[in-house]
Amino acid sequence: MSYNTFIVVFLLIILNKVSSRLVLKSSNTFEEVKVGLDTVSGSVVAYGDFNSDKFTDVFILDSSLQKLSVYLWQTNSTSFEQLDTAVIDVSDEELYIVNVIPNDFNYDGKLDVLIMATKEKTDKPNNELIMRLYLGNQESFDKLIEVPSSMNIQPTLIDFYGNMHPNLLGYPYSKDNLFKLHIWKFNDTKAEIQEVSLKDEEKGKELCKISLPHSNAFIDLDGDCLSDLFVTCEDGTFEIWKNTIDKGFVFSKSGNLPENTGPISFADMDGDGTIDMIFYEWKKTRGVWSKKKEWNLHIVYNKQIPLCSKTVETKCRSVHDLCTADNNYNLDFDLEGDGHIKIPIKEPIEYDNIYGKAYIPIPIRIGDINMDGYPDIILSVNDITKPIEIYESIPCSKKFGCNENATNANRRTLVYSDHSKVLNRRQNIRSAAFMDIEENGTADILLFGEQDADKRIYTVINNLHNDAFFMKTLTLNGACSSVCSPKNEKYSPFGVNYIGSTFKFTVIDLIGQKRANQVAQLSQSNYNALQTPYCLFGLGRTNSYIEELFVGVSRRNPKYYNIYSGMIPNSQLIIIPYQQENEDPSSWQLKQFINPSEYVPYVFISLVCTIIILTIITLLLQFLEKREDELEKKRALHIINFDAF
Known part of the structure; x- marks a missing residue:
């Protein structure tokens, strides 16, 4: 090809x-x-x-x-x-x-x-x-x-x-x-x-x-x-x-x-x-x-x-x-x-x-x-x-x-x-x-x-x-790490609908003001509450990362929450609080999946078109420059031949 x-x-x-x-x-x-x-x-x-x-x-x-x-x-x-x-x-x-x-x-x-x-x-x-x-x-x-x-x-x-x-x-x-x-x-x-x-x-x-x-x-x-x-x-x-x-x-x-x-x-x-x-x-x-x-x-x-x-x-x-x-x-x-x-x-x-x-x-x-x-x-x-x-x-x-x-x-x-x-x-x-x-x-x-x-x-x-x-x-509920493997069986534990998780985070808006938000995961389950198993929340217009993200779980341990810094907006975070007894949240795992904006394909096409246009312009200028060089060489040769004559 x-x-x-x-x-x-x-x-x-x-x-x-x-x-x-x-x-x-x-x-x-x-x-x-x-x-x-x-x-x-x-x-x-x-x-x-x-x-x-x-x-x-x-x-x-x-x-x-x-x-x-x-x-x-x-x-x-x-x-x-x-x-x-x-x-x-x-x-x-x-x-x-x-x-x-x-x-x-x-x-x-x-x-x-x-x-x-x-x-x-x-x-x-x-x-x-x-x-x-x-x-x-x-x-x-x-x-x-x-x-x-x-x-x-x-x-x-x-x-x-x-x-x-x-x-x-x-x-x-x-x-x-x-x-x-x-x-x-x-x-x-x-x-x-x-x-x-x-x-x-x-x-x-x-x-x-x-x-x-x-x-x-x-x-x-x-x-x-x-x-x-x-x-x-x-x-x-x-x-x-x-x-x-x-x-x-x-x-x-x-x-x-x-x-x-x-x-x-x-x-x-x-x-x-x-x-x-x-x-x-x-x-x-x-x-x-x-x-x-x-x-x-x-x-x-x-x-x-x-x-x-x-x-x-x-x-x-x-x-x-x-x-x-x-x-x-x-x-x-x-x-x-x-x-x-x-x-x-x-x-x-x-x-x-x-x-x-x-x-x-x-x-x-x-x-x-x-x-x-x-x-x-x-x-x-x-x-x-x-x-x-x-x-x-x-x-x-x-x-x-x-x-x-x-x-x-x-x-x-x-x-x-x-x-x-x-x-x-x-x-x-x-x-x-x-x-x-x-x-x-x-x-x-x-x-x-x-x-x-x-x-x-x-x-x-x-x-x-x-x-x-x-x-x-x-x-997740911490039943296992990112892969469960009981009895020679391996599977992912992403679908557990864990209740009671809390998220707190700070974000800086375009005028430089920092504010905090709090969201809760599956706080109600009765009478057709129809809450999603994840938390989806807006960050507003910002040009910064999420500076601090606090994730709390319901485990009655002195260290029941963890802190993450520099989270990228427009992404999905999966927190796995797999924590053995008496261990601290450093054993938790974090998976981040970047979700590209819906405009990315358009931006890519614009970038490709721009590159093609710039390439055409460059080749055209190169062609014109070569032609100009050849004309100058011919004029110089013509002057030399005229002097010799």
């Missing part, structure tokens, strides 16, 4: 790559595409990397609520394909699946699946919630383990003992309607329950009775990078139990929630390095006989010690020690203060109709659509023509309903986004969720709706053009 032929073939390959990406990247908005889910009857109920290929797969529950299937992402065809060897069918038992939790329950580095099911679609708390555990082998399910049933208040997935093994916290089923707190523990052969007493003797506090439904979370709220336990209570309050190295969970704070509060979600809404609360609530409008409801979205900011800077030098958090706990943290519910934002909204769709009278709530789903470093949300509202609304994060100001205190404190609020229009082109859409479908660092969207009495899934790709950067992180 000649050199010219090689160049032509190489350019054709590049153009083919570009054209293949243009199928999914063609406009500066959201765009619906087909990735193999549009003909599936059902709804996505969970995410996970089932075959451990570093691509996120989806778990789809059919419209009957009795058949759960795994659909693997295929990079070659850019579509999802069903894995026929991994299907869970409970139709013979006449059960209805109401929640699905993929996790590595037997701690072998492979993704397992726990289902929660009922014999009837009901929200009665004293009904039996039947659970089954299916142990996975990355291709199918090896074994079915019977799990002790629960009361119809879904148990919360946490790491109760601080050993990075998943547990369930809740109430075992009792015909006598006894709500006694227990822990579910799992291994290769069985699941067992153990009664526990979550008490704080010093403060005279015992864990409240969990509400139905609840918004329990395993998430760091005091800033020490160790996930705490957040519980919503039956009496309309909430409790926070701080996770400690030596004493386990100890009571920290409690508070009253607004009346008629909906599901609660968590995120660092203002980019100050602390996890905030976001929820909606309703109240009746003024008037004795009025039956109308007024709906509001609430952001309750977590007030902690600020990041140290030139203007703040005392009582602050150093950028080199972001995992310092602030025992005086405060979730500020005062609407007159600087830590509570209220935003009027349309009436939300409270419950997912796929579950019927089980009344599974639709939570506020959080993602960063423009990668500016400030989370946005998707909300499902009771509007037949426009049921899905995106709210984008913007700086607080009086124009957008913030008070002066919140504006001066640099808080953020949420406003309706015009990008919502693209999501409402189809009829009968009920809810939506975020997912990075192509693993390219964008917050894409899955839409869930109905068509001819069947549940349908529609895929919307995020084509928003912006010059912001992102980072994608995934913490």
Whole structure:
């Protein structure tokens, strides 16, 4: 093959790559595409990397609520394909699946699946919630383990003992309607329950009775990078139990929630390095006989010690020690203060109709659509023509309903986004969720709706053009190192859906200001939370590396977090906290996968074209110079001959 032929073939390959990406990247908005889910009857109920290929797969529950299937992402065809060897069918038992939790329950580095099911679609708390555990082998399910049933208040997935093994916290089923707190523990052969007493003797506090439904979370709220336990209570309050190295969970704070509060979600809404609360609530409008409801979205900011800077030098958090706990943290519910934002909204769709009278709530789903470093949300509202609304994060100001205190404190609020229009082109859409479908660092969207009495899934790709950067992180559960090798078997442990990891990082914007952010990995697993097993967060516009990245896990070890420096934006990090007893995090492993920008092929083509043009110009100039030299030689020879004559 000649050199010219090689160049032509190489350019054709590049153009083919570009054209293949243009199928999914063609406009500066959201765009619906087909990735193999549009003909599936059902709804996505969970995410996970089932075959451990570093691509996120989806778990789809059919419209009957009795058949759960795994659909693997295929990079070659850019579509999802069903894995026929991994299907869970409970139709013979006449059960209805109401929640699905993929996790590595037997701690072998492979993704397992726990289902929660009922014999009837009901929200009665004293009904039996039947659970089954299916142990996975990355291709199918090896074994079915019977799990002790629960009361119809879904148990919360946490790491109760601080050993990075998943547990369930809740109430075992009792015909006598006894709500006694227990822990579910799992291994290769069985699941067992153990009664526990979550008490704080010093403060005279015992864990409240969990509400139905609840918004329990395993998430760091005091800033020490160790996930705490957040519980919503039956009496309309909430409790926070701080996770400690030596004493386990100890009571920290409690508070009253607004009346008629909906599901609660968590995120660092203002980019100050602390996890905030976001929820909606309703109240009746003024008037004795009025039956109308007024709906509001609430952001309750977590007030902690600020990041140290030139203007703040005392009582602050150093950028080199972001995992310092602030025992005086405060979730500020005062609407007159600087830590509570209220935003009027349309009436939300409270419950997912796929579950019927089980009344599974639709939570506020959080993602960063423009990668500016400030989370946005998707909300499902009771509007037949426009049921899905995106709210984008913007700086607080009086124009957008913030008070002066919140504006001066640099808080953020949420406003309706015009990008919502693209999501409402189809009829009968009920809810939506975020997912990075192509693993390219964008917050894409899955839409869930109905068509001819069947549940349908529609895929919307995020084509928003912006010059912001992102980072994608995934913490594993430490079951083994980068390669598991038990019994002469070798496999990768990338699909374990580890819960409770915390990330804190600092980034410098274009004006040189440093800010801290915090994100949490899989903090909620109940009531169709649909959180991704990874963390995808925007860095905004920056011309620098991530200077400090703190990664915390739930292991109760004096050194439960690690620090990484100089992380490259637009990359995926896989942190493997493989840590033997009494070892420090220096034994952890970090894998970084660089994700090139979508503009790289265009830049490469421009570079090749520039080189070709410069080569042509150089050859042309060289030709002209040679011709000029020959003319000069002829003129000189002519003069010599003339003198001789």
